Amino acid sequence: xxxxxxxxxxxxxxxxxxxxxxxxxxxxxxxxxxxxxxxxxxxxxxxxxxxxxxxxxxxxxxxxxxxxxxxxxxxxxxxxxxxxxxxxxxxxxxxxxxxxxxxxxxxxxxxxxxxxxxxxxxxxxxxxxxxxxxxxxxxxxxxxxxxxxxxxxxxxxxxxxxxxxxxxxxxxxxxxxxxxxxxxxxxxxxxxxxxxxxxxxxxxxxxxxxxxxxxxxxxxxxxxxxxxxxxxxxxxxxxxxxxxxxxxxxxxxxxxxxxxxxxxxxxxx
Amino acid sequence: xxxxxxxxxxxxxxxxxxxxxxxxxxxxxxxxxxxxxxxxxxxxxxxxxxxxxxxxxxxxxxxxxxxxxxxxxxxxxxxxxxxxxxxxxxxxxxxxxxxxxxxxxxxxxxxxxxxxxxxxxxxxxxxxxxxxxxxxxxxxxxxxxxxxxxxxxxxxxxxxxxxxxxxxxxxxxxxxxxxxxxxxxxxxxxxxxxxxxxxxxxxxxxxxxxxxxxxxxxxxxxxxxxxxxxxxxxxxxxxxxxxxxxxxxxxxxxxxxxxxxxxxxxxxxxxxxxxxxxxxxxxxxxx
Numbered sequence: 001x002x003x004x005x006x007x008x009x010x011x012x013x014x015x016x017x018x019x020x021x022x023x024x025x026x027x028x029x030x031x032x033x034x035x036x037x038x039x040x041x042x043x044x045x046x047x048x049x050x051x052x053x054x055x056x057x058x059x060x061x062x063x064x065x066x067x068x069x070x071x072x073x074x075x076x077x078x079x080x081x082x083x084x085x086x087x088x089x090x091x092x093x094x095x096x097x098x099x100x101x102x103x104x105x106x107x108x109x110x111x112x113x114x115x116x117x118x119x120x121x122x123x124x125x126x127x128x129x130x131x132x133x134x135x136x137x138x139x140x141x142x143x144x145x146x147x148x149x150x151x152x153x154x155x156x157x158x159x160x161x162x163x164x165x166x167x168x169x170x171x172x173x174x175x176x177x178x179x180x181x182x183x184x185x186x187x188x189x190x191x192x193x194x195x196x197x198x199x200x201x202x203x204x205x206x207x208x209x210x211x212x213x214x215x216x217x218x219x220x221x222x223x224x225x226x227x228x229x230x231x232x233x234x235x236x237x238x239x240x241x242x243x244x245x246x247x248x249x250x251x252x253x254x255x256x257x258x259x260x261x262x263x264x265x266x267x268x269x
Numbered sequence: 270x271x272x273x274x275x276x277x278x279x280x281x282x283x284x285x286x287x288x289x290x291x292x293x294x295x296x297x298x299x300x301x302x303x304x305x306x307x308x309x310x311x312x313x314x315x316x317x318x319x320x321x322x323x324x325x326x327x328x329x330x331x332x333x334x335x336x337x338x339x340x341x342x343x344x345x346x347x348x349x350x351x352x353x354x355x356x357x358x359x360x361x362x363x364x365x366x367x368x369x370x371x372x373x374x375x376x377x378x379x380x381x382x383x384x385x386x387x388x389x390x391x392x393x394x395x396x397x398x399x400x401x402x403x404x405x406x407x408x409x410x411x412x413x414x415x416x417x418x419x420x421x422x423x424x425x426x427x428x429x430x431x432x433x434x435x436x437x438x439x440x441x442x443x444x445x446x447x448x449x450x451x452x453x454x455x456x457x458x459x460x461x462x463x464x465x466x467x468x469x470x471x472x473x474x475x476x477x478x479x480x481x482x483x484x485x486x487x488x489x490x491x492x493x494x495x496x497x498x499x500x501x502x503x504x505x506x507x508x509x510x511x512x513x514x515x516x517x518x519x520x521x522x523x524x525x526x527x528x529x530x531x532x533x534x535x536x537x538x539x540x541x542x543x544x545x546x547x548x549x550x551x552x553x554x555x556x
Contacts, residue, residue, distance in 0.1 A: 010359055014373040017434065021376065023398065024388050036396050080288075083281045091278030092271075099282060106293050112490065112512060113536035116519055116529040117296035117303060123310060140288040170277045199381040202493050202512065206520065217383040224387050224498050233391055240387040244380050251379045255372045258379055263438045 021244070028238040035233040049234035050242075056228050056235075058211055059242060062219040069134045069215060070197040076139040077193045078186060084140070085148025086174045090160060100149070106142045115206075122207050133207040134215065138197060143265070144189040151185035152178060188261040191254075195262075198247065216243055303529035310525055321530035331531065333506050334514045335538070337421050341510075342489045344425040350481055352433050354474075357440035371441070375434035382431070386498045389427045390414070393499075414500055417507035424495050424508055432488070436481050443477040444470070475552045482546045490539050511535045 027035045028049045030042035053059055087093070088100055118137060127133040155178060163173045179186065204218040214222070220239045223229050229236050251258050304321055308314040325331055356374060360367055377385060392398045393413035400410040413423040447470065455465050471478075492510035496502050502509040502517070515535070519528035 006359060006362065006364065010356075010364070010370050013356055013359075014370055017374050017376055017430070020388055020392060020398075021380075024384075024391075027391070036391070036394065036398070036401065038398060038401055080284045084285045087278040087281035091274050091281065093275040093278035093282075096278065099285075102289065103285075106289065109293070109297070110487070110490070110536040110539045112515065112532040112539070113300055114293065114296040114532075115512075115515065116525055116532055117299040118292060119519070120299065120303075120310070120525065121291070121296060137292050140285050145285065170274070170281070195379065199383075201381075201383055202516070206516075217381050220387070221383045221494060221498050224383075224390075225501070233394075236387050237391065240384045244384040247379055247381065248376070251376070255375070259371065259375050259438055262378065262435055263442060 021248075024237050024244075025241055028234060028241050030234065032232055032234050035237070049232075049238035052232070052235040053223070053239045053242065057219050057223050057239070058214070059216070059219060059239065061212060062214050062216040063242075063246075065131075065213060066198055066216040069131065070194050072131075072135045073138040073197040074190055074194045076135075077141045077144050078190055080140045081144030081189060082148045082179065082182070082186070083171075083174060084145045085152055086170075086178060088145065088149045089152040090157075091170070103142045103145055107146065115202075119206055128207050129210045129213060131213065134204060134213075137203075138193075141189070141193060144193065147189055147265075148182070148185055151182055155181055187257050188264055191258060191261045192265050195247070195258075300529050300533055303526050304533050306526045308525045309523040311523075314526075317526070321527050322534075324527060325530055325534060330506060330509065330514060331534075334509050334511050337507065337509055338489050338492070338511055340421045341425045341428070341492065342486060344422050345428055345489060346482060346485045348425070348429045349433055349436060349485060350478060352429065353436035353440050353481070356433075356437045357444055360437070360441050361444045371438060374437050377431045378434045380431075382494045383498065385427065385431050386495050389430075390499050393423055393427075415504060417503075417505045420500055420504060420508045424492070424499065428488070428492075428495065432485075436477075439477050439480065440474060443474045447473050472552065473554060475550070475554055479547065479551045482550060483543050486542055486546065487539060490535060 022040060023038075026040040026042070029045050029047070030037075031044060031046055031048070034042055088096060088103075122128050122133045125132070127136070159177055159181075160173055163177050168176070199217060201215070201217040201221055204215045205221070208214050208218065211219075220243045223239050224236045229239075305316060305318060306314045307317045307320070356370075360370060364370075394400070395410070395412070395415065397413075399413065403410060412419055414420050451469050451473075452465055455469060460468070490511050493512040493516065496508040496510050496513050497516075500508045502513050511531075515528050515531045518524045518531060
């Protein structure tokens with residue numbers, strides 16, 4: 001009896017977190033008048049909501065923009081942060097501890113403090129309405145450096161010494177020997193960086209006004225509040241669904257990595 | 270060899286140092302300049318001394334944003350801790366499909382806030398899903414987003430729904446780290462379920478509780494897209510958040526100096542609140 005109750009509560013919980021998404025996807029195929037109904041099955045299936053989204057907003061272009069920005073940011077964070085994490089954990093140089101202190105400090109600075117001055121910087125660089133404004137400020141991550149540093153400390157020094165004796169340069173050691181051993185850290189930093197960049201919406205709203213360069217969450221958010229959705233519910237939900245699908249697909253395949261990465265980020269941060 | 274390694278180490282760090290100087294040190298320094306100026310970005314900056322701060326202490330919208338954030342946190346934090354602990358406790362018992370449940374509760378965490386906000390805007394609509402359920406149950410409708418009294422609590426509820434999966438996972442990890450011997454010993458001494466929870470579970474989960482507190486506080490002060498899409502800060506400024514207010518001052522009215530001042534003061538408040546939380550909630554855990 002107790003066990004039945006336990007499963008009933010757990011299942012009710014799962015329903016609370018999943019049903020709204022199921023309802024959302026179902027609603028995008030309903031005729032507009034049926035959208036507010038509780039059920040999932042429409043009286044007649046229609047793709048009118050999606051057609052309206054595709055006609056009214058540059059959703060495909062914005063998907064490609066988001067993908068390009070998120071991939072560029074992730075690649076450069078993995079590259080630079082692992083390089084710096086390696087230097088901080090494996091190379092001795094003057095000012096190393098000071099630098100590490102600075103990195104810890106920057107992790108604590110609330111973005112509210114730097115938001116406006118960084119926007120001014122974008123204006124001065126003439127980067128407003130360019131990909132540079134979306135990518136360059138995110139190319140190095142203090143948190144990524146921190147995580148790589150911690151992880152690299154657990155890699156045996158003998159491996160690195162042996163490679164040095166064989167005449168390997170430090171960059172070759174990092175990418176040929178350390179990287180293959182650091183897959184969990186790469187996956188964690190990769191997922192977190194990609195997700196953060198993909199979901200970011202405040203910064204694109206500030207630095208991008210040209211519709212062709214807008215990111216996907218930005219385009220969907222602006223569509224939801226603008227007159228172009230004509231206050232129709234179906235198309236707004238269709239735009240939201242298109243935005244959710246890529247992440248949900250990735251999550252379906254790699255959910256264990258998503259959960260572990262994000263939980264780890266919280267616990268260490 | 271030693272000299273070479275030292276040079277390589279420094280060389281590896283130059284990208285970070287450049288990035289730090291341009292995107293952290295400069296903005297930090299420049300924010301100190303901005304708070305003493307009036308500037309619309311187009312015309313030249315004008316030195317105004319402490320005028321921005323004087324304006325701030327007389328700005329009822331600034332205090333409104335602070336109040337709204339407090340309302341958000343007062344509902345969001347306890348709810349989040351209670352719900353997360355509840356499900357983590359359930360998942361920590363010997364059950365099948367733990368992986369499935371954990372993954373299901375986590376789905377809203379990975380989905381963009383824009384999606385969640387658009388979805389909940391429909392759920393909260395006057396004739397939306399939640400009111401449909403309420404009327405089916407014979408209860409009255411709730412003016413979720415249309416009443417100034419309900420709007421911020423509604424956003425806090427939605428934010429809890431979005432984030433709680435992450436904290437379920439963290440609490441679950443914390444629970445699994447507690448040695449079962451502690452509970453066995455307590456049972457031998459005749460401790461009740463509540464006593465075990467109160468004197469073993471809760472103290473040992475203290476680091477996770479502090480984490481939830483700190484992350485939720487930062488989240489509350491960073492609230493932006495939810496009111497931006499759902500309510501635009503209304504009705505009657507009841508969902509105007511700190512970041513939404515900074516955004517409006519900077520990009521609706523082009524008051525860069527005042528927006529920077531708001532950011533500066535909100536950052537100080539975040540520091541103070543987090544420091545207080547750590548001071549009064551954080552405990553040393555001996556295990």
